[in-house]
Amino acid sequence: MPYAELKAFEGLAAAEAGRGKDPVNEPMIRHWCEAMGDTNPAYAGADPIAPPTMLQAWTMGGLSGHEGRSEAYDALFALLDGAGYTAVVATDCQQEYARALRPGDGITFDAVIESVSERKTTKLGTGHFITTRMDVRADGEPAGTHRFRILKYAPAPRKPQGKRPRPVINRDNAGFWEGVAAHRLLIQRCVGCGELRFPWLPGCNACGSPEWDTVEASGEGTVYSYVVMHHPPFPAFDPPYAVGLVELAEGVRIVSNVIGVPYDEVRIGMPVRLAFRRVDEELELPLFRALDDGAGESTRGARG
Template identity: 40%
Template sequence: MVGKEFGRIYAWDDVNPAMVRQWCEVMGINNPLYTDPEYALRTEFEGLVAPPAMLQSWCQSGLYQNNYPPGSTDDNPYGVLSLLEEQGYPSVVAVNSELSFDRYLKMGEKLYYTTRFEHLSEEKQTALGTGFFVTLKMTYFSEQSSGDEKVGELLFRVFKFKPAQPVEAKQEKESTIPTIKRSKPGISDDTRFFWEGCDAHELRIQHCQSCHQLQHPPAPVCTRCQSFDLDYKVASGKGELYSYVVMHYPEIPPFDYPNPIGLIELEEGVRLTAGLVGMEPKNIAIGTPVEVCFETFDGDLTLPMFKVREA
């Protein structure tokens, strides 16, 4: 397989100012050449350019793995790593990547890259174990009417090895690690009714007996009229998805990932945050009708979760 060339992986989007601005904000870059059109127009580039270090990000798949634009190759350049795993080299260490840039990228350019399986080392002996260095090289191009132009390269190298310590022994040691449970909520006199309702499979929402406002999360006083005369109403548990996030990283036990979390607007008019169950993250949509369901974790913690409402 050494020397094999893999087909094109296209970028979802042209090089554009919005992604450049967001990348600069995240990385703490304030170079006006990247974000100030008037300044950039006065430079030798005669317009905005993208930070060179963004090169790899333009052709990444996005939120979902291997989700590439139409026309991209289906051939997996990382297949060699799977083959090594099948031969007893499952572990990874000493990953490094080297980016090189031929020129700045301008707004509106459309990129793609091809991959070459550059090199497989002889078997190496290290303190961690025995394995191989695998080197791949991605070459990035800009589509041009006069002929596609090379704009940069990414060299990716990884060490796949067979651990000196048997994997079975490591697994046996790990099995002695105690199971991490969900943290229990801090319960006060103001919130006790809510958690007792969960145990009874009731979605209890705080109610003001003076002005009849419902409010969540519970508070010591009514947020509208400041009355202390509070009780609760049992909500229908039906509503719709007002907003949501899908947690991917960092992965924290004992949660499953990806972990969708919704902001639910109940029929009664209040909103609360809860986990979403039975929903594929890519199919979640704002406005989806949902209903409460109660799940018990670790034998003694019952939480309200929300699922798609049955017709």
């Protein structure tokens, strides 16, 4: 796509005769200050002003959007989408303030496509930076200027790389990981009341006893619940994949991957069996394989 086609959008309107959905008001000021932890007395009391950085908040259209967005802005995005630049991320903004905003001020604004960059290559992918300038008015008087820059880009292909994050091993759960290394899934059992618990804890939730021993899980279980992870693509993970909350035959539940069937075929109630998979030269993890697929990783049942 010739850059000249994009450059031609510079100076065209992005929004015309926009109007804030609400006048400046004290409830929104209060919510903003509470969220930001800003206790400046200028934003409360008998004659408050709005925090200057709220400038854009008064112009936002919410889920239903604004009617004032221009055809040129939509055409620019359609052109970029058609060229494969389908992703977008906000990069930065700049604000200038002309006067304080007070409760009751009615907000109007116009916006212009100020610049479209040449093609740039970033870690996210290749694309174009688009800067819009919004001129904000309060009851017809200039109130401030808001410049907003986004990157419209084609996502760079991502491949799993590096090692999985290491589990945090401490004195309270070291025995569990020692069991995993020996292909045993160990469940804590309270010596005081016999309650089973997972994950491992230093004391019993039922009776408070700090004394415990272990039992080895049979490895049989069912999918109690699950999610399918699509995004974000972390290093060493290859989405999409299913993460299940598996209820073991012993009654406790464990979170782990469900394997052996496509991610979109995992179902609540599906029977699964414990399997161990070495994910790199240092780390082995307990996973759960659907019982209708018997090949693959080492599976272990109870050994008495």
